[in-house]
Each structure stands twice: as structure tokens, then as C-alpha cells.
Amino acid sequence: MPSACFLGFSFLHSSSRVSVEVHSLEHEVVIAVGSNVGDRIFNFSEALKLMKLSGIRITRHGCLYETKPAYVLDQPLFLNTAVRGFTKLAPHDLLAVLKKIEKNMGRTGGIRYGPRPIDLDILFYGKFNIQSETLIVPHERIWERPFVLAPLIDLLGSAVDNDTVASWHSHSRKTGGLFEVWEKHGGESLIGRNELRRVLPIGKQLLDWSERTHVMGILNLTPDSFSDGGKYQSVEAAVSQVRLMISEGADIIDIGAQSTRPFATMISAEEELDRVIPVVEALVKLPEVEGKLLSVDTFHSKVALEAVRKGVHLVNDVSSGRLDPNMFHVVANLGVPYVMMHMRGDPSTMQNNENLHYENVCKQVASELYMHIRDAESSGIPAWRLIIDPGIGFSKKTEHNLEILSGLATVREELSVKSLAASHVPILVGPSRKRFLGDLCNRTNANDRDPATVSAVTSGILNGANIVRVHNVRDNLDAARLCDALLKYRRS
Numbered sequence: 001m002p003s004a005c006f007l008g009f010s011f012l013h014s015s016s017r018v019s020v021e022v023h024s025l026e027h028e029v030v031i032a033v034g035s036n037v038g039d040r041i042f043n044f045s046e047a048l049k050l051m052k053l054s055g056i057r058i059t060r061h062g063c064l065y066e067t068k069p070a071y072v073l074d075q076p077l078f079l080n081t082a083v084r085g086f087t088k089l090a091p092h093d094l095l096a097v098l099k100k101i102e103k104n105m106g107r108t109g110g111i112r113y114g115p116r117p118i119d120l121d122i123l124f125y126g127k128f129n130i131q132s133e134t135l136i137v138p139h140e141r142i143w144e145r146p147f148v149l150a151p152l153i154d155l156l157g158s159a160v161d162n163d164t165v166a167s168w169h170s171h172s173r174k175t176g177g178l179f180e181v182w183e184k185h186g187g188e189s190l191i192g193r194n195e196l197r198r199v200l201p202i203g204k205q206l207l208d209w210s211e212r213t214h215v216m217g218i219l220n221l222t223p224d225s226f227s228d229g230g231k232y233q234s235v236e237a238a239v240s241q242v243r244l245m246i247s248e249g250a251d252i253i254d255i256g257a258q259s260t261r262p263f264a265t266m267i268s269a270e271e272e273l274d275r276v277i278p279v280v281e282a283l284v285k286l287p288e289v290e291g292k293l294l295s296v297d298t299f300h301s302k303v304a305l306e307a308v309r310k311g312v313h314l315v316n317d318v319s320s321g322r323l324d325p326n327m328f329h330v331v332a333n334l335g336v337p338y339v340m341m342h343m344r345g346d347p348s349t350m351q352n353n354e355n356l357h358y359e360n361v362c363k364q365v366a367s368e369l370y371m372h373i374r375d376a377e378s379s380g381i382p383a384w385r386l387i388i389d390p391g392i393g394f395s396k397k398t399e400h401n402l403e404i405l406s407g408l409a410t411v412r413e414e415l416s417v418k419s420l421a422a423s424h425v426p427i428l429v430g431p432s433r434k435r436f437l438g439d440l441c442n443r444t445n446a447n448d449r450d451p452a453t454v455s456a457v458t459s460g461i462l463n464g465a466n467i468v469r470v471h472n473v474r475d476n477l478d479a480a481r482l483c484d485a486l487l488k489y490r491r492s
Helices: 040-052 091-105 145-155 163-171 177-185 235-247 269-283 299-307 327-334 363-380 398-405 409-417 418-423 435-441 444-461 473-491
Strands: 026-037 056-061 064-067 078-087 117-123 129-131 196-202 205-207 214-220 252-256 293-297 314-317 338-342 385-388 467-471
Touching: 026 145, 026 163, 040 056, 040 078, 040 091, 040 435, 056 091, 064 145, 078 145, 091 117, 091 163, 117 145, 145 177, 145 385, 163 177, 177 327, 177 435, 196 467, 214 235, 214 473, 235 269, 252 269, 252 314, 269 293, 269 299, 293 299, 299 314, 299 327, 314 327, 327 363, 363 385, 363 398, 363 409, 363 418, 398 409, 398 435, 398 444, 435 444, 444 467, 444 473, 467 473
Parallel strands: 214 252, 214 467, 252 293, 293 314, 314 338, 338 385
Antiparallel strands: 026 078, 026 117, 056 078, 064 078, 064 196, 196 205
């Protein structure tokens, strides 16, 4: 977490107090969101939708936290987050809108700090300090609540991006601003404890990806994939392979019908659907799939839409929305996790010389990914539904792939400059059987690259990867378990 010294200046300066309404201009605001009654994820999605319809343009989202209740302890666990956006609503008009949303979603008077389907609080409104009988801004309890501070900090970057954000820091009356307040509560050391878990909603689960590495098994339904093209084109063969991967311990099955090997020719969404949907329909009926997660590997929004409707839990897009302008809108409406991978160009152009030029591959991958994350958030995909993939083998040379596997911490650090939320999302790496491993180990046959894959996966996990995408589940799961034990020992 950045310190005052890191940021290079003090946040202490005066901020204006206002007792009059602010009109016409658009102001940047921060709103805290909480829920512990009913379907908490649905409540969040509904509240964000109603906020948007009410004149609040949400641009950034904090991570999602499951937390123990405060003050009134005999009640269900809360989910908490915060959002940052812009509105032309005056402060008290904004308050009225949020109270109306709470009421329409079933919140009643009840016990103060008691159970509620939705709780919406204004944390900051522009640069202003507001005190009235009905509204105090900044919210008076920010400073004592880690469950508020955690998602609030996520909305910031280690670099202060504008004067409004600088004023939010100044309200803390600490030289290090909000970061100093967060650190005094314990900062990142609080995350992962029972009181404050950073989670990703996926399927029927709230996934805490910090607990262990998750293994994603690859199911290629293509005739021309570099490793196993043509092996699983029939539904029966595909089902048999999925059963094998699940028996070996796969957490996620990634189903792809579009080859993304270098210089591959793209197929239509309709042809992709013809390959994917019969397999998905067969898989969701399998008893073995209960409790596992299904992913669709596609850059076509039509395929993502239909696959999720049939029972898939997340969308894995190698293009980060660049190859289909409808993808962000579709994923936002589906409300499922979204894997955003770094790639320049498309599979047919990604290895062109211009796409292989980097000055600092880890920093540039992070910077380019952040631009896509920003657009995804503005389109309604919250940061707490995102997974990032630095794109091993996609518009990368061998040395770039090695730099990324050993430099995932640099990727996170560079993301944190603009968005701490983005720097906290799960990282997926997929080096499995790729050509750079063959070049390094003199293995021309992709199926002979499993030992090298295990080594690459081990490096990725020890450097910060949370999900590994592999062909050989058994051997890589063993590697993941060993890495998890080593990391746990290192932290103890």
C-alpha cells in the first residue's frame, strides 16, 4: 500500500465546508454499498442498475468483501463494496435518490445497524464538506470501519489522479491521507481473515481465490488447436475428457471452439455455437460437474450469451472485448465473471513485428490491460467480477513470456498506480504446452511439453498467479498444491 513518502506529498490541506446545494455541474462521488438479507449479489446488481437509471454514472468499483456485522452482531454476514462515479444531482437530491432505492428494494426502518437488503451511503461528494441535519459528508464513520475503508481504498490508485481525489485524502487529516488511515487499521493484513474476505461471486460460490490456486482444465473442441486439435470434436469424446479432468481435480473446465493459435483463421459465431452448445448441454447434466465451474473461451458475445444461458459460469475472452463491440454490454447484463486477456491484434496478426515490440513488457501489459478494465467498468462490469490474464504466448516473444511469469508482481504494481481494485483481481496464467516451452526445451511435439508446463506453472504461482489454465490437470494440480504449501509456509 502506498505511503505518503511514496506519493511524494502531504495530503493535509484545507477543504471547503458548504451548507448550500450544488447545482448543474457534474460532481465525482463515492457511494458505499452493503447487503446481508436475501440474494446479496442480486441486491448489489439491482442497486447499481437503479443508481444508473437515477442519474449516477458509475465509472469504478471496489472489490467485493464478505464481512462480519458491526455493532449489532447477531445477524447474517454482509457483502460490502463501494463505487465511484459522477452525478449532476445535488447532495441532498442524491441522498433522496439513494433512500428511495433502499425503500424500493425492501429496506424498512428496523434496527439501526441491523439486517438490510441494501444499504447505500454517500462517502464523498466532490471536494465538499457537508454538514446538515440529514447529511454529513464525508460520512462520519468512514474512519472507524475497515469494511468501508477496504473497498474505498480500492477505488483509488497509488497516484492521485485529480484534485477531487486529493481532497478526499485531505479529509482524513493524515499526512498519508486515506492510505494512512487504512494502514493503521491493518491494511492488507486484514484481508483473508474471517472478518474481511475479498471474494469473487461465481456460480453459487463466493470464491476466495487467496486460499489456494485453482486449476482450469482446457477442453478444445477445435479441429486445429496446436496441442489437441480434433481429439474432442464429438460430444462423447468431450464428455469423456471432462470426466477425466474432473477426476484429476480440475476446479474449472474451459470450453473453447475457436482456435487462437498464432495465425489461426477465425470462425463465425454460428459455427462456434454449433460446436460449443451440444457439449455444454451434455456437461450440465453430469453429476460430476456439480460444484465445478464451466467457462466458455470465446470472443463472440453471441456465444457467451448462449453458453451462459445453458449453464456456463464465466466468460474467458482472449480479446478483452476488442473483437466484438457488444461483449462488454452482454457480459454486464449476464452478471458473470469475465476473464480479460492481454493480446495485441487478433490471433492472425498478434505475432506481427509491430505487436511484439515492448520497452517493458510487464508494465506495458498492465497499462494496456487497465485501459480495457476501465472500459469494462464504465460498461457495467464491476471490478469484483474481473479476472485478468497477461496473455502468455499472445503477441509475446519467448523472453516476454519469461518476464511475465517472473514479473506478475510488477503487473499488479503497475495496475495499482491507476486502480488498486484492478491490482487485487485474480490473475490467470496459461503457459500450457505453448511454443516458447518447446523452443526452450527442444520439444517440437506439444504433447511432450508437460514437464516444462509444470515448471512454468510453478513459476507463475510462486509469483502471484491464482488460476492456472492447463491441458494436463493431474501433474499441474500437484505443482499447485506444492506451491500453495510453500506460499503458506513463507507467510507463516
